Amino acid sequence: MTADDRWVRELDARQRAMLAEMGVKLWLPKPRPAAATATAADPEPPAAPVVAEPAPPAVSAARHPAPAPVQAPTAAPAAAPVIAAAAAPATVAARADIATLDWPxxxxxxxxxxxxGLCESRRNTVFGVGHTQADWMIVGEAPxxxxxxxxxxxxxxxGQLxxxxxxxxxxxxxxxxxxxxVYIANVLKCRPPANRNPAPEEVLRCEPYLARQVALVKPRLIIAMGRFAVQSLLKTTEPIGRLRGRVHHYEGVPVIVTYHPAYLLRTPIDKAKAWADLCMAMAQ
Structure with missing residues (x-):
């Protein structure tokens, strides 16, 4: 019997009723042949991994021959690079200030x-909801x-699921x-147009807000729901199917990986796997 199947035998009447509301059918699969125990990772919808955008390559200065004695002195370098270099610390400082903010x-x-650019198309920012000292924190992807x-x-x-x-x-x-x-928050606080996937730059810009929410809540456990939540918290490009079934950590907080409810609505066969992930969370 696998870890995903064992929970079925341990349910009480209340949990069976709740699972029925989720649409999870309770049955045990037929025993698998021994040769089939080493299966491939759980499939999930393909998508580009969330990775940080690479820094632009440094441009080396060209070497020029020494000027002739009669040549006029060269002009001073343009000021634009100096201005751009000076602007970077201010941006970093503004992001660092987020780590000192209280809830209001x-x-x-x-x-x-x-x-x-998501600020141009949003109706509302989506901050978060729930008990600000909850034991569990749910992290989703984007509004x-x-x-x-x-x-x-x-x-x-x-949300209903x-x-x-x-x-x-x-x-x-x-x-x-x-x-x-629980306290519920998303990696992105603004909706990407047409519900497209979050762009790497958008995730990087929004991550300090989520990090501060985690620091303020101080949860005992984080449940990461969906590929972009998982990749943002764990800094990995591994698919969810390969990350399920074990405990990860974010800033010292245990993290359980599971599927996003929107994905479960499209792929209800994986609801049982999601329940197994929640059983693991309850065991922590």
Whole structure:
């Protein structure tokens, strides 16, 4: 029996009812032949990995022969490179200041952020929701159309599925008890146009906000949902199928990797795997 199947035998009546609400059918697969135990990693929709954009190559100065004695002195170098070099520390300092913000100041900074082009098309920034001292923190990818309209993460069909998953774990985004609540945030705080994949530069610009949210919540556990959340937190290009089933860490906090609820709506066969990931989270 695999780790993904064992949980079925350990469910009580309440959890079985919650799983039924999630649409997870409870059955045990037929025993696999011994030769089939070494399977390939779980498939998932292909996409470009999230990687930091490479720095532009340094341009070496060309060597020129010494000027003739009668040649006039050369003009002073253009000031543009000096101005560009001086501007970089200011940008870095502005990003570093995020690490000192409290909750009200952080929310205000996100609401007024213009660090990337997503600010031009958004309706609302999507900051986060839930208990600010919750034991669990849910990290998603980016706002969609409903999130952009309401200014709250995980609403609509994906949000309803997430709420059902949390109820099956005895948790809620609206609970007043830290031990029974969650704090939910996304890697990106603004919706990419037409729900396209986040661009690497957009992820890099937004990461300091998420890092500060994690530092303020101080969660006991993080559940990363979706490829871009996983790759942003763990700094890896590995697919989710190869990262599931073990505990990772972000800034010393245990991280469980699982599928995004929107993906589960498109691929309901993987709901059982997502429940196995939540069982691992509850065991931490």
């Amino acid at each position: 100041a952080l929310r205000e900074a996100v609401a007024g952020c213009r660090a990337c 969609g159309e409903n999130e952009d309209r309401q200014g709250e993460p995980f609403v609509g069909a994906a 997430l709420d059902a998953m949390l109820r099956a774990c005895g948790r809620s985004r609206t609970s007043d008890e830290a031990a029974r609540s």
